[in-house]
Amino acid sequence: MKPGPNYRMSSLLKVSLATGKFKDAHQRGAWKRACIDAELCAAIQPKRERKPQGKGSYQTNATGTAATSE
Secondary structure (H helix, E strand, C coil): CCCCCCCCCHHHHHHHHHHCCCCCCCHHHHHHHHHHHHHHHHHCCCCCCCCCCCCEEEEECCCCCCECCC
């Protein structure tokens, strides 16, 4: 995933980049890319499955009381 034009880094990520003890710029860039990717993946909401229309799991008996269907 790639960040869009409106992407804003979280303050926690900014602090971790500023206070991290990276050996070189390559290691810092790799950490930054991994954190941005994790933030973007966490923002994705899974689609919910809709329940089928109908009475549900209950059936009515001849007396009018509800009974579970088996």
